[in-house]
Amino acid sequence: MEELMILTKTRNRRLSKSRLLPLSGVLVAALMLGASAGTVSAAELNTDPLAQLSKIGLYNPAGATSEVQGKVALKPQSPSAATANIGLKVIGPDAQSSLTMKPVGDFKSASSIGAAVYQGSADFSYVLTDGTSGATAGYSVIHSQNAPTTYSYEINIGGRPAVLALTPGGSILVSDHAGKANNLIAPAWARDATGKPLKTSYSVSKNVLTQTIDFSGAQFPVIADPRFQKDWLNNTIEFTRTETSTAADSAGGFALICGSAVGFLPLAGVCGVLAGASVVVANEARNQGKCLGIRWGNGIPLPAYPYPVIVDCYA
Structure with a gap:
């Protein structure tokens, strides 16, 4: 059966011809789960994270647009959307099943085509991408050895905290407050500038997913990417x-x-x-x-x- 484009160019992990899905973010000792990020223009942010993702094929803004009678227009709405104020939203068949994910912390943020960028410091940033520009995923783009080694996201379903469970295979099962399975996050991965895989793992605390990365021997930038594997139309384990x-x-x-x-x-x-x-x-x-x-x-x-x-x- 021919592959459908659903969640991402999913590369967009997420579904370009088939992609979907997954996550990362910063864990601050004192988690400010409800903190709101200051919104600024994209020009005020370090745009390097998008350039780094584009360079290795994880972000394709052209995939979110099409040309109609010589004019550039956004493609039809994807089952996912990434914006600075909301974060990444995986749209469900109804409001109670829609999932949102956002980095934990208070960051300067900006929306771009099919993506939202959160600047942590000169050493790291987060990028959320949706199905129009790549995978349905959250990326940690890490620029130096001085960056944190843990990155976290807060996940909610229907506006309520999600229930996260680590599976034996390293995936994260995402369920709603009633225990109904809603999504799956692919096992953790991280690679350095040479493409070398780095040691990395997930841990969960309530509705916060944290990815820990070992920078030993890494050349920067390092990119880590947990991703979702499901949207309202389709499910794909990649x-x-x-x-x-x-x-x-x-x-x-x-x-x-x-x-x-x-x-x-x-x-x-x-x-x-x-x-x-x-x-x-x-x-x-x-x-x-x-x-x-x-x-x-x-x-x-x-x-x-x-x-x-x-x-x-x-x-």
Whole structure:
């Protein structure tokens, strides 16, 4: 089934031909969860974070616009939106299921095309991107060794604090206050300026997700990106290049990487059912320099059952 563009160029992790989803932010010892960020013009901010993300293909402002009769116009509304005052909003079928994410702290902020930028200091910034310009994700763009090693986001669903749970595979299950699963955040990743992966992990406290990064041996800038894997229309679990290679080698390898997503997939035993087809798709994805994804719709117009797809790699 042909890939749909939903959450991001999702690269936009988020869904460019298929992307979606995920998060990062700063954890300040005294969390000011309700603090509001001062809004300034984009010209007043250090615009380097957007340039850095654009350079490696994680931000594409042109993807948010189209040309109509010689005039530039915004493309139709995406199932996600990133603005400085609200943060990243993953729009649900109703207000009670819509999810918002914003860096924890009081930052100067500005909206750009398909993105919101929050300047922490000269050493780091946050960028939230939506499905029109890349993935539905929050990026920590870190410029020096002097930057914090922890980055946090506050997540709410329907205006109420979300419930976050770390899964055995490293993903974060995001549920509403009643315990209903709403979204999934891909396992933590971080890379330095050379593309080298860095040690990184998630921790959760109530509705705050924190990513910790080890800068040992890193060349800057460092970029870290937790991302969402679901919107109101579609769900996509995106696997990394390493995971795709593991899945391509054998059905057992696919079962291994699939296991971390079972808590969010709609069918019991789905990993075994999808194994054969997913190994074939994983091999094709690897040959194309892309990655394996597992997608299922929310009923209309896409089927609810999971199926393997080829997606652009986020890591």
